[in-house]
Amino acid sequence: MERAEKVTRKSLNLREEMMMKDLKLAGLESERSIIEVDGVALGGREIILMGGPCAVESSIQMQESAATVKRAGGKVLRGGVFKPRTSPYSFQGLGLEGVNYLVQAAKEQGLLCVTEVVDTTSLDLVLDKVDLLQIGARNMQNFELLKLAGKVNKPIILKRGLSATVEEWLLAAEYILSAGNSQVILCERGIRTFEPSTRNTLDLSSVGVAKELTHLPVIVDPSHAAGRRDLISALSKAAIAGGADGLLIEMHPNPDEAVSDGPQSLTPEQFLTLARELGGVARSVERVFNFAETADTLESLRAQIDQIDQNIISGLAERMQIVRKLSDQKRLDRVKDTNREKDIIQRLVNLAEDLDLPSDLVRKLYPLIFEFGVQTQIKSKLKQEPKLSQSFYNLGSK
Ligand code: PEP
Ligand code: MN
Numbered sequence: 001m002e003r004a005e006k007v008t009r010k011s012l013n014l015r016e017e018m019m020m021k022d023l024k025l026a027g028l029e030s031e032r033s034i035i036e037v038d039g040v041a042l043g044g045r046e047i048i049l050m051g052g053p054c055a056v057e058s059s060i061q062m063q064e065s066a067a068t069v070k071r072a073g074g075k076v077l078r079g080g081v082f083k084p085r086t087s088p089y090s091f092q093g094l095g096l097e098g099v100n101y102l103v104q105a106a107k108e109q110g111l112l113c114v115t116e117v118v119d120t121t122s123l124d125l126v127l128d129k130v131d132l133l134q135i136g137a138r139n140m141q142n143f144e145l146l147k148l149a150g151k152v153n154k155p156i157i158l159k160r161g162l163s164a165t166v167e168e169w170l171l172a173a174e175y176i177l178s179a180g181n182s183q184v185i186l187c188e189r190g191i192r193t194f195e196p197s198t199r200n201t202l203d204l205s206s207v208g209v210a211k212e213l214t215h216l217p218v219i220v221d222p223s224h225a226a227g228r229r230d231l232i233s234a235l236s237k238a239a240i241a242g243g244a245d246g247l248l249i250e251m252h253p254n255p256d257e258a259v260s261d262g263p264q265s266l267t268p269e270q271f272l273t274l275a276r277e278l279g280g281v282a283r284s285v286e287r288v289f290n291f292a293e294t295a296d297t298l299e300s301l302r303a304q305i306d307q308i309d310q311n312i313i314s315g316l317a318e319r320m321q322i323v324r325k326l327s328d329q330k331r332l333d334r335v336k337d338t339n340r341e342k343d344i345i346q347r348l349v350n351l352a353e354d355l356d357l358p359s360d361l362v363r364k365l366y367p368l369i370f371e372f373g374v375q376t377q378i379k380s381k382l383k384q385e386p387k388l389s390q391s392f393y394n395l396g397s398k
Contacts, residue, residue, distance in 0.1 A: 005032045009212070016213060019167050025177035026170055026184070026214045033215045035155050035183045037112055037131050040075045042155070042185055043217030045354075047282045047289040048246035050076035050114065050219070051271055053253075054261035055083055055091060056098035062105035064253040068268040070109040072275035073292035076132065077106040077113045078248060082122040083260060084138045091259045096125055103129050114157060123148055130154075137162050137189055137224070140172050150179020157248070159187045159221070162200070166209050173216060186210050186218045187248060188239075190225025199227020199264070202235055204242045211243055219246035223264045229255070232266055233274045237281045240289075249274075280311070288355075316369070320376060327377035328384075335377045341370050 009028055012020065020027045035042040042048050051069045056062055056079040066077050081098035083091060094101070099115060106113035112131040117123040118139060126133070132155045139145050140161035149156045156176055160169045173184045188207055190200025202225035210218045220242075222235035236247050252258045252265040266274065275291050282289040327335065345366050349359040 006030060007032060007215075012213075019170070019213065023170055023174055023214065025182070026174045026216060028211075028213055028215045031215065032211075033182075033217065035185060035217055037155055040112055042219075043245050045286075045288050047240055047244075047278065047287050048076065048219070049074040049275060049278070049289065050078050050246060050248045051251045051266075052078035052102075053080075053258060054223075054250050054265065055080045055259055056094050056102050056115075057259055059101045059104070061253055062101040063108065064268070065251060066105035066109040066111055068251060068253075068271055069111055071292060072272050073290050074275070075112060076248075077102065077109070077111045078115070078134075078250075079113070080116050080260075081126070082116060082118045084116070084118055084136055085260070099126050099129050106131075117145070117149075119145065120148060123152070127152060127154065132157055132185075134187075135159060137164075140164055140169065143175060146172055146175035147179045150176040150181045152181060154181075155183035155185060156181060157185045157187050157219070159189050160191065160203075160206065163192050166206050166213075169206075170210065170214055173214065184216050185246075186214070186216050187221055188218065188225075188244075189221035189223075189248075198225065198231065200225045202226065202239075204238060207239065207242050207244050217245040218243070219248055220244040221248040223248075223250035223261070223266075227264045229264055229266050229270065232264070233270070233277070236274055237277070240278065240281045240287065241285055243285070283311075319369070320373065323373040324376055324380050327381045330377070330381075332378070332381050335381070336370075336374050341366075 007028065007030060032043055034044045040048060049072060051072065051074050052065045053061060062079060065079070069077050079098065079102040081093045081095055081102065083093040085092060102113050102115060114132040114134050115126055115130050116134040116136045117126060118136070123133070133149065133152070134157040135145060135149060137159040140159060141164070158169070158173055158176065169186065173186060176184050188203060190202045193201040195201050202220070202222060207218050207220060210216070220236070220239035222232050222239060226232060226235055232249060236249065239247060249271065250261055250265040251268060251271040252262065253268060255262045255265040255267055258265055278289040279291055345362060348362045348366065352359045352362045
């Protein structure tokens with residue numbers, strides 16, 4: 001089990017303070033919530049990838065989708081079986097038959113699964129079968145449904161309503177929490193704006209705002225936000241950089257044939273490519289995402305190691321550039337700061353322990369890095385101020 005992240009709340013503005021009064025259970029205290037489902041921790045350090053088609057259509061479609069999610073390192077298979085469609089003439093979902101395809105496909109791949117519920121009947125039908133329940137954007141303020149969701153012992157992914165403010169979204173979460181279910185995951189999926197070039201507008205600031213005001217995990221669904229597959233990769237990366245704890249992405253084995261939301265669904269190849277690129281973005285914000293597909297061939301393991309080594313050397317080069325600039329701020333005889341070195345090592349040893357990395361590696365590696373840093377600073381100082389060089393050597397010879 002991961003350690004919950006300790007947080008210090010920034011001071012809130014008056015409006016936020018008012019809002020917090022009603023967020024009795026959802027409001028951020030001193031720790032973020034981690035929602036754990038069968039070993040998958042939502043809201044921890046790891047970014048959780050969820051994927052699958054908009055609607056469950058067939059058993060083979062779900063098997064192929066599940067295999068792709070697994071290869072990508074995803075943890076949750078999605079698929080709608082009760083579809084709240086804008087038009088009554090559009091495909092409404094396969095119902096119970098579809099749930100069985102979803103559950104079976106997820107089970108074969110060792111994935112969790114999630115589907116949307118729209119009322120008491122659909123909730124009762126899927127409750128004992130799926131691992132997570134979704135309340136869709138159109139039902140975010142269906143208060144009776146929220147209260148029902150509060151009575152079950154399953155995590156709820158609560159989508160933000162099409163035109164809901166963050167406050168309304170968080171109060172909807174409060175409905176579920178106050179009815180007794182503490183496992184709520186917020187999902188930003190785009191809101192309606194005047195902009196017609198995308199289906200909705202992905203409001204990434206809402207991720208930061210929600211995380212400022214609540215302790216609940218927040219994920220992002222870029223698919224319903226963009227409505228077009230060409231933007232999904234960039235929006236997903238932006239979401240992770242913006243603090244999202246996970247992604248819910250539509251992917252279909254053959255999007256051109258999809259009965260719903262084909263234009264915004266990624267192909268399996270696009271989904272895998274995106275997953276391959278997520279690790280780097282996650283690392284840049286001190287999160288983790290492990291792409292799974294290639295974990296077992298010698299060639300691909302080596303390719304991953306080569307990529308990581310390249311990042312390590314680029315990182316060290318960048319560090320050295322900054323260290324050089326540091327020398328401008330210091331006196332020549334104060335270049336080495338032993339206390340600061342101790343603090344850095346302690347901080348990195350703690351991080352290494354959290355990340356399951358032998359802390360001795362940090363203890364051995366960092367003194368070397370410091371040593372080269374000090375040398376570099378001395379050289380650059382002497383170069384800038386050649387007169388100092390004489391006095392420095394005189395000092396040394398005393
Ligand atoms: C969905 O995820 O299938 C869906 C209908 O999303 P939303 O409720 O966000 O429109
Ligand atoms: Mn959809």
